[in-house]
Amino acid sequence: MEFFLQLVITGIMVGSIYALVALGWTLIYKSSGVLNLSMGELTLTGAYVSLTFYQWGLPFPIALLFTLIVGLVLGLVVERVFLRPLIGESVLTVIMVTVGISFFLRGALGFIWGTDTLVFTPPVFPSQPVQIGPIVIGQVYIWSFIAAIVLLLIFVGFFKYTRWGLAMQATADDEMAALSIGISAKFVYAMAWAIAFMAAGVGGALLGNINGVNVSVGHLGLLVLPAVVMGGLNSVPGAIVGGLIVGLLQNFAGGYLDNLTIAGISIIPGGAKEMFPFFAMTIALLFKPYGLFGWQRIERV
Amino acid sequence: MSTMRLPSGTYHENYTQDHAWWQTRFVWIRMIALFAILFIVFPYFAGGYELSVANRIGYTILCALGVQLLIGFAGQVTLGHIAFVAIGAYTSALFTLRVNEATPILKDLGLTYPISVILAMLVAGLWSMLFGLPSARVKGFYLIMTTMAAQFITVDFIITHYISRVGYRGVSFSLPPGTIRFGPWDIRTDLEQYFLMLILVILGILFVGNLMRTRIGRAWIAIRDNDIAAEVLGVNVVRYKLLAFFVAGALAGAAGSYANAVSFTVSPEQFGFGESLWLVGVVLIGGIGSNYGTVFGAIFLTLLTEMVQPTLKFILPDLALKTSYVKDMIFGLAIIVFLLLEPKGLAYRLQRLKDYVHLWPFSY
Numbered sequence: 001m002e003f004f005l006q007l008v009i010t011g012i013m014v015g016s017i018y019a020l021v022a023l024g025w026t027l028i029y030k031s032s033g034v035l036n037l038s039m040g041e042l043t044l045t046g047a048y049v050s051l052t053f054y055q056w057g058l059p060f061p062i063a064l065l066f067t068l069i070v071g072l073v074l075g076l077v078v079e080r081v082f083l084r085p086l087i088g089e090s091v092l093t094v095i096m097v098t099v100g101i102s103f104f105l106r107g108a109l110g111f112i113w114g115t116d117t118l119v120f121t122p123p124v125f126p127s128q129p130v131q132i133g134p135i136v137i138g139q140v141y142i143w144s145f146i147a148a149i150v151l152l153l154i155f156v157g158f159f160k161y162t163r164w165g166l167a168m169q170a171t172a173d174d175e176m177a178a179l180s181i182g183i184s185a186k187f188v189y190a191m192a193w194a195i196a197f198m199a200a201g202v203g204g205a206l207l208g209n210i211n212g213v214n215v216s217v218g219h220l221g222l223l224v225l226p227a228v229v230m231g232g233l234n235s236v237p238g239a240i241v242g243g244l245i246v247g248l249l250q251n252f253a254g255g256y257l258d259n260l261t262i263a264g265i266s267i268i269p270g271g272a273k274e275m276f277p278f279f280a281m282t283i284a285l286l287f288k289p290y291g292l293f294g295w296q297r298i299e300r301v
Numbered sequence: 302m303s304t305m306r307l308p309s310g311t312y313h314e315n316y317t318q319d320h321a322w323w324q325t326r327f328v329w330i331r332m333i334a335l336f337a338i339l340f341i342v343f344p345y346f347a348g349g350y351e352l353s354v355a356n357r358i359g360y361t362i363l364c365a366l367g368v369q370l371l372i373g374f375a376g377q378v379t380l381g382h383i384a385f386v387a388i389g390a391y392t393s394a395l396f397t398l399r400v401n402e403a404t405p406i407l408k409d410l411g412l413t414y415p416i417s418v419i420l421a422m423l424v425a426g427l428w429s430m431l432f433g434l435p436s437a438r439v440k441g442f443y444l445i446m447t448t449m450a451a452q453f454i455t456v457d458f459i460i461t462h463y464i465s466r467v468g469y470r471g472v473s474f475s476l477p478p479g480t481i482r483f484g485p486w487d488i489r490t491d492l493e494q495y496f497l498m499l500i501l502v503i504l505g506i507l508f509v510g511n512l513m514r515t516r517i518g519r520a521w522i523a524i525r526d527n528d529i530a531a532e533v534l535g536v537n538v539v540r541y542k543l544l545a546f547f548v549a550g551a552l553a554g555a556a557g558s559y560a561n562a563v564s565f566t567v568s569p570e571q572f573g574f575g576e577s578l579w580l581v582g583v584v585l586i587g588g589i590g591s592n593y594g595t596v597f598g599a600i601f602l603t604l605l606t607e608m609v610q611p612t613l614k615f616i617l618p619d620l621a622l623k624t625s626y627v628k629d630m631i632f633g634l635a636i637i638v639f640l641l642l643e644p645k646g647l648a649y650r651l652q653r654l655k656d657y658v659h660l661w662p663f664s665y
Contacts, residue, residue, distance in 0.1 A: 089644065095378070105633070107632075110629070278450035285435055
């Protein structure tokens with residue numbers, strides 16, 4: 001039971017980071033219909049950039065702030081240069097451009113920072129774990145959780161109460177109607193990409209604090225995709241719930257399935273933790289083809 | 302093909318002529334020249350390095366044929382195709398090794414490898430069909446995600462953690478010389494691999510090209526263009542989608558068993574997610590919906606990345622160690638630039654060039 005609770009708590013805490021990145025992803029999809037496959041590399045970029053700022057001696061919150069600014073600029077540039085000319089192109093074309101971006105970023109990141117695992121030195125968060133009842137949690141998880149929740153709240157508040165956020169919602173709902181009341185679609189697309197890059201950047205910085213920064217952070221960023229698919233592509237609450245689900249699934253798979261042996265025979269030698277969210281997603285799609293909260297599209301010829 | 306533009310004065314008097322692949326004398330001469338270059342001139346002059354590059358191009362074409370079939374002809378985007386190549390490679394390797402141990406007769410006759418190729422095609426095709434099953438219910442991005450799941454489940458989980466552990470690793474999956482044999486034909490050198498590659502590629506292209514001219518191919522095209530309309534017209538959408546996944550998987554299986562003949566070893570690292578994306582890049586840069594596109598894309602991208610190392614060595618020798626990163630960057634840039642500037646791919650550009658030459662000097 002304690003083990004179970006431990007997994008639940010850790011799962012929710014990691015899941016909140018996924019939720020943050022997934023939110024950025026859904027935002028792009030909702031406002032501009034672009035299916036972004038470069039989220040893993042964006043997360044990795046955030047991790048490296050924040051690490052570099054931190055290594056320069058800036059305090060972590062300031063480093064995080066600078067990461068946000070870098071994300072904002074990168075997001076605006078990428079949207080303007082690569083994505084805007086593609087408005088109206090086929091889905092596959094747009095997807096493959098984001099794949100091109102991800103390859104380019106992966107190459108560039110490897111070129112600059114190499115493949116060795118880099119860690120935040122000195123550690124940002126105290127390494128002394130915290131005891132809550134029977135459960136032991138590293139402080140890294142708690143702080144990441146708090147940071148992720150705060151940012152999620154800021155983002156959601158931004159959508160609900162600010163002028164720009166409302167403009168984005170309007171565009172997502174009905175682009176033509178939004179245009180006709182004077183909302184600039186270009187501005188909304190640019191905002192969506194900037195916010196997605198910022199969310200991925202912060203998510204990367206937090207994930208990098210947990211395990212150190214190397215290519216595997218990019219793989220974790222890829223887990224955002226099962227999250228958004230299970231939540232339903234065009235739903236902000238879905239993205240958040242999906243992120244939490246993926247965090248939980250991953251920790252359960254790691255805790256219960258990895259190295260599973262029954263009667264002395266090793267049933268699952270390893271690797272379940274990385275694979276299980278994708279497996280669960282495939283099964284879930286068979287039963288709920290539009291995710292938990294996605295819109296069911298009725299098609300006509 | 303009937304869509305082919307013919308010079309004036311060329312008439313067809315029966316269907317056989319109308320359906321012929323090569324319809325004019327010029328095309329005949331061109332194709333015979335091409336075959337002469339491929340089978341005689343190139344292998345005569347090429348050294349080991351050129352042959353190995355050619356083999357890599359051939360392997361890419363074989364893998365990309367299935368991707369082209371799924372994306373370009375049947376309209377089912379796949380981002381995990383290398384997983385089925387991996388299944389083919391492992392099936393072929395395991396079968397060859399085990400059967401050679403068990404039945405020396407087959408080994409002496411040199412039949413093990415040919416049988417393993419067919420078996421690899423079957424197994425990879427069925428495995429691919431299994432992951433095509435969700436296509437009955439989902440499409441678009443949701444389908445893309447299930448093909449991505451195929452990649453992670455197959456390569457990163459099943460192959461890495463189960464199949465690689467059969468026997469002792471390294472012993473189980475390196476094929477000793479003499480195991481890759483077609484009857485008396487023992488494939489060892491680059492040159493022999495090259496000829497095997499040529500035969501497989503030509504068979505593969507012929508197979509796909511002809512398949513597209515049958516009822517099946519037309520059904521796929523209907524599904525690609527609008528699957529609901531296709532269903533209304535009486536095409537059994539689910540069956541044809543699954544068939545497309547099966548055929549594409551079978552082609553991948555052939556590619557996988559060819560990979561064994563080239564490298565003599567199998568390891569999960571050969572079949573990463575990046576390779577799957579690379580294949581989609583090949584198809585997109587070459588041109589969607591055309592077998593020429595597959596070939597052009599494979600040649601272009603392989604040569605492009607092949608040129609990175611010598612160029613880098615020449616310009617910036619200090620950076621030679623970082624070649625693989627530069628390759629990634631160049632590939633990413635190539636995809637972006639092509640999709641922005643030449644979204645229809647190299648095959649379309651060639652068609653335009655041909656039209657220009659045909660119509661010259663009056664461009665109307």
